[in-house]
Amino acid sequence: MKYGRLMAAGLAMGLAVAALPAGAADKLKLGTEGAFPPFNYIDASGNLAGFDIDIGVELCKRMEVECELVAQDWDGIIPGLLAKKYDFIIASMFITDERKKQVSFTDPYYAAAMTHVAPKGAGITDFSAEGMAGKVIGAQSGTTQAAFIEKVYPDADIRLYGTQDEANLDMANGRLDLMVGDVIPSVDWVSKTDDGACCEIVGEPITDREFVGDGTGIAVRKEDNALRENLNKALAEILADGTYKKINDKYFTINVYTMKAE
C-alpha cells in the first residue's frame, strides 16, 4: 500500500510537470497545411510560406511568444490540434458550425467565399442540382467545398482529393467537369499558373453562410480561451496599425479582409 501511494504521488507529480509547458506557454506551435497557395505552401527552399504564415508569425510577435511552424495534412488538421500536436491552426479555415463543435475560433482574419472553376468554354450555366446531375465535380476532402458539393449537387459524380493541388491537377488533366474552391486560391490558380490556364472561374461566388460560415478564423482548443483572446487582441492590433494591409498587399490586389477592391 505504501508503495501504491508513493507511486500515485509520483504519477501526480509527473502529470503536473507534463502539464507545465502547456500552461506557461512562451513557446507555441502553429499548425498549418502547407498545400494551399497563396495562403499557405512550401516554398522553393522547403519552408512554409504564404499569407496565413505571415499573419501567424506577426501575431506571435505581437503576443511576444516564440512560434514553431508545423505542417499537417488537411484531413487530420483538427484532430491534430485536439491531440496537442500544435496549439492553434491558421490554415484558411472557414468558421463553420460543424467545426465549432470541435474547436473554438478567433475573430475572422479574412472573409470567406467559394467559387466554381470549369474548363474554358465548357459553357456551364445551370448551377441547379438537376443541371449538375452526372457531372464530375471535384473538391478537397474535409472542406466546406466538399460539404457544399455533397449537399447542393447530390446527383453529381463527386471526387474528393487530399489536397487542393491534387484537385487542381486533375482539373488541368481534364478529369473534372467542375471544381469548387476558395475564391482567392482559385483565381490565383487560373490566372497565374500554367496548369490553371486550362480553366476559368464560372458562376457567382458562393457566400451562403451555411457553407462559408462567418469568415476565415484561427482555430484553438476549446479550453484555451486565453490564447484565443490574445490572438484576437493581436489581430485587432495588426489590423489597426496597417501591418495587416502590408501583408495583404504582398499577396493580393484586393483586400481579403472584406473581399472588396480597395
Added chain:
Amino acid sequence: MDFEGIILTYWPKFLEGTLVTLQLTFFGVTIAALLSPPLAMLRLKGPRAVQIPLRIYVSFVRGTPMLAQLFLIYYGSGQFRPLLQEVGLWGFFREPYNCALLTFALNSTAYQIEIIRGGLMGVPHGEIEAADGIGMSTWTKYRRVILPHTYRIAWPALGNEIILLMKASALASVVTVFDLMGQTRLIFSKTFDLSAYAWAALIYLIITTVFVTLWRISERTISPQIFASKRKDRAVIAGMRG
C-alpha cells in the same frame, strides 16, 4: 458520436465501400490469375528477348511502392491526355476506378508470375519424365501433371498475395475512389471520430478472416493427400502412445 453511432449512421456508406473494395480486389486478382501462368512459363522457358522485358517488369513492380505506381498511372496518364485521346484510351484512364484496377492488376500479375514460377520449378523432375515416358503430349503433360502440381505448391502463396492486394487496395482512396478506405476517410472528415477507422479495420479483418477460412478449405480440396497423411501420422503417433 460514439462507437456504435458511427456504424448505425453510416453503415450504408461502409457497405458501399466494402463492395467496391471486394470488387477491385476480385477483378485485379482474376486478371492477374489469367495472365500470370503463361507469363510465368515464358519467364522460365521463353526466348531471351521475352525473358528480359518480363524480368524488368517484375523487378520494377516489386521494387517500387504501389502508391508511386498508382500516382504514375493516374496523374501520369492525365499528362498524356492528348495522345490518349487520339488512340481512344482516354475514356478508360479518365475514370479513377480503372486506373486503380489497372495498377492492382499489373501489380498482382508481377507477384503471381513469381509465385507460379516457383511452383513450376518445384514440380519434381521424376513426374515430368514419367509423363514423357508414357508418351503424353506437351499439352496433356501440362494439363494433367505439371500445372496441377504447380498450383498445389503455389496455393498458400497465392492466398497470401490475394490478402496483400485486398489490403493494398485501400490506396485507391487517394485517387478519389470511394472504396472502404475512401468512405471511411469521408466519414472521418465529417465526424472527426476515430472509431470510423476502427470500424474500417474491423471490416478488413472480417474480410480477411472469411477469406483465409475459405482458402484453407480449398487447400484441403486440392491437396487432400497432405492433410490425409497428416491425419494418418497423428493417428499413428496416437497409436504409439496408446
